[in-house]
Amino acid sequence: MSTLAPLRPGTPVTYHDSLAAYRGKRIAHPCECRRCFDRKLRGLPVQRYDLWPANGIRPRSHFPEHARRSSVTPFP
Structure with missing residues (x-):
């Protein structure tokens, strides 16, 4: 289980996992x-x-659907 804090709906994030075409800024x-x-x-x-x-x-x-919390990093 991940120890990363859950994200609120609509949090801006950077996706950095295996789906290269979708890497970059997203909304979680x-x-x-x-x-x-x-x-x-x-x-x-x-x-x-x-x-x-x-x-x-x-x-x-x-x-991207069903992305792990560890696959995204929130940004301001």
Whole structure:
């Protein structure tokens, strides 16, 4: 389990993990996949994120989903 602090929805972050095409500035939102939703319903912590483009508008497809907290770094 990660010891990094959870991020608030809408936190600006830099993505730096394996999907090279998506590296750079993004907006982190709590992951909404089925696995994370189930964990949330059971009261378990969820530290996975959907990473929207820096403009803050959720794309219809093709964006990093279920990204680990350790794959992003918040910035001011």
